[in-house]
Amino acid sequence: MTLAAALAHAPVAATGEQGFLSPTGVEIAFLLVGLATFGAAVVTVTSKQLVHAALWLVVALGGIAVEYLLLTAEFIAWVQVLIYVGSVVVLLLFGLMLTKAPIGRSPDADSGNRWAALAVAVAAAAALVWVVVDAFRTTWIDLDGPAQGSTRVSGEIIFRHWVLPFEALSVLLLAALVGAIVLSRRNAKDPEGKR
Amino acid sequence: MTASPRPTPSAQQPRSRIPGSGLAKGLAVTLRTMTRKSHTAHYPDAQPALPPRTRGVIGLFEENCTVCMLCARECPDWCIYIDSHKETVPPAAPGGRERSRNVLDRFAIDFALCMYCGICIEVCPFDALFWSPEFEYAETDIRELTHERDKLREWMWTVPAPPALDPRAEEPKEVAAARKAAEKLAAAQEQAGRPPAEGEDA
Amino acid sequence: MNDALDVALRLLVVFAVFLVFPLLIGQTEHKVMAHMQGRVGPMYAGGFHGWAQLVADGVKFAQKEDVVPAGADRRIFQLAPAVALLPYLLVLVAIPIGPGEGAVGQVIDAGIFFVLAVMGVGVLGSLMAGWASANKFSLLGGLRTAAQLLAYELPMLLAAASVAMAAGTVSLVGILDAFEWWWLPWQIVGALVFFVAGLAELQRPPFDMPVADSEIIFGAYTEYTGLRFALFLLAEYAGIVILCGLTAVLFLGGWHGPFGADGLGWVWTLLKTAVLAFIVIWLRVSYPRMREDQLQKLAWTTLVPLALAQIALTGVVKVVIQS
Numbered sequence: 001m002t003l004a005a006a007l008a009h010a011p012v013a014a015t016g017e018q019g020f021l022s023p024t025g026v027e028i029a030f031l032l033v034g035l036a037t038f039g040a041a042v043v044t045v046t047s048k049q050l051v052h053a054a055l056w057l058v059v060a061l062g063g064i065a066v067e068y069l070l071l072t073a074e075f076i077a078w079v080q081v082l083i084y085v086g087s088v089v090v091l092l093l094f095g096l097m098l099t100k101a102p103i104g105r106s107p108d109a110d111s112g113n114r115w116a117a118l119a120v121a122v123a124a125a126a127a128l129v130w131v132v133v134d135a136f137r138t139t140w141i142d143l144d145g146p147a148q149g150s151t152r153v154s155g156e157i158i159f160r161h162w163v164l165p166f167e168a169l170s171v172l173l174l175a176a177l178v179g180a181i182v183l184s185r186r187n188a189k190d191p192e193g194k195r
Numbered sequence: 196m197t198a199s200p201r202p203t204p205s206a207q208q209p210r211s212r213i214p215g216s217g218l219a220k221g222l223a224v225t226l227r228t229m230t231r232k233s234h235t236a237h238y239p240d241a242q243p244a245l246p247p248r249t250r251g252v253i254g255l256f257e258e259n260c261t262v263c264m265l266c267a268r269e270c271p272d273w274c275i276y277i278d279s280h281k282e283t284v285p286p287a288a289p290g291g292r293e294r295s296r297n298v299l300d301r302f303a304i305d306f307a308l309c310m311y312c313g314i315c316i317e318v319c320p321f322d323a324l325f326w327s328p329e330f331e332y333a334e335t336d337i338r339e340l341t342h343e344r345d346k347l348r349e350w351m352w353t354v355p356a357p358p359a360l361d362p363r364a365e366e367p368k369e370v371a372a373a374r375k376a377a378e379k380l381a382a383a384q385e386q387a388g389r390p391p392a393e394g395e396d397a
Numbered sequence: 398m399n400d401a402l403d404v405a406l407r408l409l410v411v412f413a414v415f416l417v418f419p420l421l422i423g424q425t426e427h428k429v430m431a432h433m434q435g436r437v438g439p440m441y442a443g444g445f446h447g448w449a450q451l452v453a454d455g456v457k458f459a460q461k462e463d464v465v466p467a468g469a470d471r472r473i474f475q476l477a478p479a480v481a482l483l484p485y486l487l488v489l490v491a492i493p494i495g496p497g498e499g500a501v502g503q504v505i506d507a508g509i510f511f512v513l514a515v516m517g518v519g520v521l522g523s524l525m526a527g528w529a530s531a532n533k534f535s536l537l538g539g540l541r542t543a544a545q546l547l548a549y550e551l552p553m554l555l556a557a558a559s560v561a562m563a564a565g566t567v568s569l570v571g572i573l574d575a576f577e578w579w580w581l582p583w584q585i586v587g588a589l590v591f592f593v594a595g596l597a598e599l600q601r602p603p604f605d606m607p608v609a610d611s612e613i614i615f616g617a618y619t620e621y622t623g624l625r626f627a628l629f630l631l632a633e634y635a636g637i638v639i640l641c642g643l644t645a646v647l648f649l650g651g652w653h654g655p656f657g658a659d660g661l662g663w664v665w666t667l668l669k670t671a672v673l674a675f676i677v678i679w680l681r682v683s684y685p686r687m688r689e690d691q692l693q694k695l696a697w698t699t700l701v702p703l704a705l706a707q708i709a710l711t712g713v714v715k716v717v718i719q720s
Binding site: 049051052055058074075078079081082085086087089090091093094096097098103150151 | 468469470473505506507510511513514515517518520521524525527528529531536539540543544546547550554566567568
């Protein structure tokens with residue numbers, strides 16, 4: 001949600017010779033998809049039906065993928081669909097099915113932390129928007145020229161300029177993997193350990 | 196699980212050494228079957244070659260039926276319906292007694308209930324019920340599966356002749372009795388000087 | 398105007414392929430499976446060897462009542478077949494069947510990722526159906542679907558990544574342009590892993606635990622009737638088309654052939670796809686269903702290591718070639 005909000009603000013922030021008073025078709029589409037994504041995200045967190053929330057999350061994540069596509073970042077868009085829609089949401093649904101999520105409203109699907117969560121979300125959104133606006137103030141993606149978010153460009157940027165963060169992230173994932181294995185292993189005393 | 200902890204050597208022996216050979220064997224079996232002729236019987240297009248004594252349906256030889264009701268009573272699921280009335284027959288010889296005789300009005304078998312156990316055929320003392328190899332009597336309505344005596348009599352024509360007796364076997368009692376009766380009748384008619392009437396066959 | 402016509406024509410062709418090919422495979426399955434079991438399969442519909450059996454089935458499905466169970470989550474229940482089917486239509490757009498850009502619905506830069514990502518979305522349909530049916534068998538089917546998808550998505554991706562490494566591109570058209578015949582032995586392990594994982598993702602036998610009819614009736618599709626049920630079936634067969642087409646394009650060289658690759662490249666693609674589809678059917682007839690734990694074991698202890706080994710091999714050979 002925060003990411004969508006941040007993205008929705010990105011092109012508007014950039015002014016200059018492009019001028020957002022006479023928007024192009026792509027810009028209009030970008031804004032509309034951004035609004036739809038935002039709406040889906042809001043429904044995701046407010047819906048009382050757990051599985052519906054997960055499915056609205058699919059819509060929101062798919063909307064973000066469309067935004068990436070509009071920004072010519074094809075590779076990122078498909079990876080977004082592959083990882084988030086194809087795997088993360090499936091895992092989420094898997095978990096929900098295990099919890100006997102009822103059809104219809106879950107009366108206890110509410111949290112006492114509602115306001116705190118809202119505060120954190122708004123703060124995070126504000127921080128992200130501020131960072132993005134600050135960083136890309138005058139940048140404008142040239143949609144007509146060679147794609148700036150193609151697989152080749154993304155690969156070169158990640159593995160030439162951002163190798164260190166990339167490796168740091170992979171170490172983080174490795175740590176998570178090792179942690180999962182350690183947690184799922186039973187003690188040696190219990191030979192019938194579950195997988 | 197009750198499997199023995201250590202498989203016997205003989206059980207291990209037939210397992211092949213090459214991994215995956217069992218999988219390949221399975222594929223080979225199906226592929227070989229595909230190249231061979233199929234076993235399907237193309238029934239409505241081609242009639243099945245049934246053994247002559249196939250137990251398809253029960254036929255009624257109503258001339259033999261005496262309405263003794265044994266079949267209806269022995270039927271495990273009561274699928275035989277018999278109606279009859281009594282008729283008095285004038286005495287055979289003058290001064291004799293009148294005899295009463297059962298006349299069959301209705302004989303029907305509900306093949307929706309019948310389980311083809313054949314008990315009725317076994318118990319019939321007068322050989323009025325037979326197995327027929329006929330099998331095409333499906334109906335679109337379950338009520339029409341109750342077949343009446345005319346249909347049952349028609350099936351009688353499909354009943355194959357009984358197997359031949361062994362050579363030099365004794366003549367069956369029914370045949371002997373029928374033959375004697377026919378001979379007697381023929382002799383009587385010859386005496387009366389009339390042409391012989393058609394004899395009955397058993 | 399000409400461009401619009403071109404796009405419309407391409408989409409029309411893709412749509413026609415999407416409707417016809419699954420039926421062809423379904424009919425082939427009817428006949429091949431029958432003959433492999435010593436039967437003859439459908440013989441009457443359409444007159445000649447039952448060629449119109451699936452058309453008759455479609456008419457039958459269309460006539461049936463569309464039942465939504467009283468306790469079901471109505472909207473999700475009704476939406477699920479579309480979610481299961483549409484991704485395959487989208488994927489079909491990106492698969493090239495011949496050389497050049499004229500023989501593909503739409504050239505997509507990150508083709509492999511597009512195809513795998515969108516295929517993964519199709520499984521959401523089964524999950525939605527399984528949950529929304531308000532039926533414990535459906536729910537179990539949905540759970541098994543999810544578990545299977547999570548297990549087999551990884552080896553499938555890794556195997557596809559190996560090809561992408563070999564070709565130096567993630568575009569399907571680019572991979573085909575870079576293809577050499579010796580990739581066949583080089584990538585054979587990856588091809589096997591990809592094909593097996595794809596079968597599992599489609600829930601085809603012997604990986605049909607999510608729809609195991611002897612245990613959970615028909616898994617997530619238990620409560621479906623009529624056209625919606627037919628759409629799920631169509632999705633399964635469309636999935637076979639996609640999987641076989643993808644395997645042919647990624648690992649078997651697509652339109653490359655020993656001869657006649659200039660004008661008849663598309664024939665090679667179709668031929669390879671058809672052979673793979675035959676293998677899919679063949680496997681279904683030959684092997685019994687695998688148990689749930691065997692499925693997970695095969696994925697995590699066999700396919701994933703094999704796929705990783707293939708990636709390592711690809712990397713080594715690639716470096717050796719380039720140096």
